[in-house]
Amino acid sequence: MSISVQNISKSYKNIKAIDAVSFEVNPGELFGLIGPDGAGKTTIFRILTTLLITDEGTASVVDYDVVKDYKAIRNSVGYMPGKFSLYQDLTVEENLSFFATIFGTTIEENYELIKDIYIQIEPFKKRRAGALSGGMKQKLALCCALIHAPKVLFLDEPTTGVDPVSRKEFWQMLKRLQRKGITILVSTPYMDEASLCDRIALIQKGKVLKIDSPQAITANYEKVIYDIQSKNTHGLIHDLKNYPSHYSVYAFGEFIHYIDKNADFNLKDLEAYLENKNHSEIIIKKAITTIEDVFMDL
Amino acid sequence: MKKEKIIQVEKLTKTFGDFTAVKGITFDVFKGEIFGFLGANGAGKTTAMKMLIGISNPTSGSAIVAGLDVATQADLVKKNIGYMSQKFSLYDDLTIKENITFFGGIYGLSRKQIKEKTQQLITKLEMQNVADNLVGSLPLGWKQKLSFSVALLHEPKIVFLDEPTGGVDPITRRQFWEMIYTQAHKGTTIFVTTHYMDEAEYCDRVSIMVDGVIEALDTPKNLKQQFNVESMNDVFLKLARNIE
Known part of the structure; x- marks a missing residue:
């Protein structure tokens, strides 16, 4: 299993953000967490990327335990949080080489992986990240999350607030990354993007309501609309x-x-x-x- | 039958340094209409909208909103319109009642009016049990419904909604649109931006901005016919693709 989540729960004060969530993601799969704001998607991401500890339950990523082996996980995964989290006052190029350096690699070493995406922002490589348009920021963030050739990529709402054209392009990029063998866990509030995933978990108010392929989920719906x-x-x-x-x-x-x-x-x-x-x-x-x-x- | 124009935009232009974000756009919006203002990220939508609500001065051209000139009567424009966005809405650390009172004051309502409006609004939204709770504790969908109602406190002729439904669950999103419909039926003009293309279908007319200009403006039905496609999503993709 690339990702295994068993009965994890997490509360903030008296609010239960996630409640006994379980799911598994196979190697090479593009798996979607689908649900509105407040469903608990970000909490799941933070637990899997070792930034938050569960109250109950266990989880592992590429067979590493999220608590015990947190350092190994951090080296093997790429994480693009929902909020733009690059250095606004570093240039495009500086951000990328910064992330390469802290992961002990170089831009050249894994350039093949990011090439398709990076060439789209390369004309602006001397521009400060803070001055980029939304779509370009998103592409830079994706490059930075990929620069150490992670086995698993975590993308928390990468397309929220993004227009339909850029959203379509972004999903094409994800499909290409998937073909390179990267396992991807992605969340989105846009239900139309669900059909682009191999399998999805529908989440609301901290609970997983359903897990299956998007085709099976719609095919098994018994009511006539x-x-x-x-x-x-x-x-x-x-x-x-x-x-x-x-x-x-x-x-x-x-x-x-x-x-x-x-x-x-x-x-x-x-x-x-x-x-x-x-x-x-x-x-x-x-x-x-x-x-x-x-x-x-x- | 002659329709009353509530927004008249004529060659409206905004330049930042050597970059022209809005390139002389011209269009009208009619009273009671739900007008969808669409465009790709960076197409100039936000810049255009800022000029229409009186917080950014046009470089050239003109816009008359609710009978007021945005260039010379910006302060009056702000008083006569409603505005709601996902980014700026209500104060999380005030209660529902306090927020209503606060915005009522800002919009210049009398104490008596504020009292009446508060009652009406809380009853209408069925928020009696949570009226003294902090807005920060409400689910996002409730906040947005409340925020829409607050934008209408002073009974503006036109209300601007900037991506009002982003990230909201599908049911709440639809309830929100029913509120929009109801308000439009009362004669309020709705000017709305969205990235959900199914919502574009709910508008009476839709404009699509590409690269600082309005590339298309018509009813969803006519746009689909014009571009010979099945959905507004396809209209959007087709328009933006042609630029590349």
Whole structure:
């Protein structure tokens, strides 16, 4: 196992940040921790990177115990925290050589690993890190986390607040790193990124709700979801919520995702109900289940 | 039917040294509209928004917000709009009630008004049991709903929301959008930025900024047609890709 987490719990004063969390990550896997702010994702990262000690349970990274063998772990993993944590007043180049030096290596030694990413920021290598744009900071931070060729890479919300284009590029970079044999644990609040992982753990309020491949999670969802649309979206949400047999009603992009309490409910009845409420240009069709749908029903 | 313009932007430009962050953008926003203001990181969105809310002076061009000129009446603009962002919202070490009182004071409401508003707001948000708790102890989703309501305390004609839903769980995110819809129905104009492309679909019209200019502006439906794609995410990817 690259990462093994057994029943770990951690409280801050009387708030339980994580509660009996267990999961395992296989070598070479791209594993996602998916959950909103406050789910406990960062606490898990800090425990696995030996920056925080658990109250209960054990965890190991590349077979090293997070408490006993903390020094060995620090040499074998790369960690990119959610908050930008490089030296703002060092240049791009200085930051990189600083991190290489403290890990007892050189930029040249592992250049192959970071090359794809580094060439994108190389034109700005004399610029102070603090003066970089968000996307470039992110790339520099990733280079610094990779410069000692870690076996496992920990990325805590690398794409939060990042626009869709840069997010897409970032995930392409992760896939390339994975192909080089690096195990990756990544967290994100964006449910659409979940489908890019090999396996995911859905987390909320400190508890793991589900662990599986994203495909299996959506395939095993038993309820039927309908895409519903009309000219007046706001009125539609309201009216669907007043439909007696509704189970859930959520806005979902251009459609409303509607689930009925009865598996065999009659679409015609619903359509007639909506027409009666003066909706026009009504569309009702079966929707494709997403991770977000499953998450909302947990 | 002629729609009332609440924001009129004309060749608005902002230059920092030899770098032009916003390059002469022109657009209008109508009363009661939910207007999505999208763009890649570094496209100039934040700079443009700062000018519209009266905290950054345009280099050239003009913007009229709620009938006020952002260049010459910046202080009045600030009083007549609501603003909420993920980065700046409420004071964590004040209670819910104290925050409402504080912002009511800032917006120039009378004591009587503040008292009434506080009651109304706490009831509406169903926060009666936590009204005397520190804001810092609330879940993020609650904070954001409260923060949105506080931005509306002085009943502004227009409210600016800067990535209001970042990091919030999917259900709270949707409840937040229902609050936005409700407010828009009352006639308040909503100007919102987001990185969630499904939220772009909830807007009446969407503009997409690329490299300091507005590359596209239309209803989500028309934009998808224009670019011949299935979703706003694809519209966004297509626009930003073409620049490279």
